[in-house]
Amino acid sequence: MNEATDVQICARCVLPSTFPGIQFDAQGLCTLCHSAPTVAEFERTRKDLRGRLEQLFDATRGKADYDVIVAFSGGKDSSYTLMSLARHYGLKCLAVTIDNGFIAEQAQKNLRTVTSALGVDFMMFTPAPSFMQRMYRTSATTSVHSDAALTRASSMCNSCIGLINNYMVRLAIEKCVPLIAGGYIGGQVPKDSVIMQLDLDVQSRFRSLAVKRYLRHFGPDAQGYFGLSDDLVSAGRLRTLHIVNPMLGFDVSETQIINEISTLGWSRTTDTGSNSTNCLLNDLGIAVHYKQHGYNPYVNEIAEQVRAGLMARDEGLLKAGDIPEFAQVVRQARAIGLDWNDV
């Protein structure tokens, strides 16, 4: 257990001294703020990224049944991503949701409402609940992910993201869709990941290494959820595909995002905590991560939004400081068979 005591907070962003690999100078600025661009530089970078995205979209549009598969959770960021790609960029989207068994009721309504309002095709995949519960429980109690990955999201979220990403790649190969879009924002994924070209042979080899770990941790069923077989890759017509995270290029605050998607009929959930707009397990992931590492797993993304001028620091401090007590997440822990003493 790693309880945070006497924690220093960066004077510019919201990173705490418990965050791995950072130090503070005499003025109280953290290492990441020292090397961070100014707000104006952030804006120029985002403009450049939008230009690169537009070029890619222009080169992709109209060449397959779908231009893009959008990994769509029903949360605010993926809803905004879907809205932008369908409406602003005129891409033919296939919205795909992984039902992890813990999508809040309002978020389930949002999935239907948003896709219906945008007139885009929508499909859902529901992995076996027994596997998902084991995956979450194991992620909460054993070391599954790299230290770097844990600075971007909780272990439970990292496992879920890995499963989702792999499903999207498999679906893109099967349906011959050259583009996959995620709704990740700055701090959730590295800056280099706004446009990633994926060579499928390389990806297949990479997955074969990664899946060994997942098999060890989650059991034999992990092969089906995290593996990418050579046979699937060689049978498909695609040799490469692009994965994009357009939110890294958008100049929008959380308030602007919610205002925009509300016009589609999207409504905020009331039972998913202050850092999620779709998942009932999210607060449990935060509580577990805080107990093990002493900082909120969302603090990196919140700090990045503050540095980029997309969130006020006071708002960021409130969000980063919102750590659920175990009593608040005991129901979720029971739902995945998690004993708090094992965390």
Place this chain on the structure above:
Amino acid sequence: MLDARIRQFLSQMLLIDFGDHADGPNEHTNLFESGHIDSFGFVQLVAFLETEFAITITEDELLSESLSSFSSMRAFVAQKIGQ
């Protein structure tokens, strides 16, 4: 210089340090098999090496073991830049 820059990147960006713990990675550990580098880390690593050392990494090189450990990536970059 080359050695130090790669070490610095692995430490600062991917939080991989060698020799701190007996059960931690060493310079010859396959960092993909051990889980120290995930798919996002791989993207960061390739972008760093191509930018920092002004090299282009081919598909065949990505499929090889060239980037799997610190020692192999150091040898690979040295060979690419003719050191």
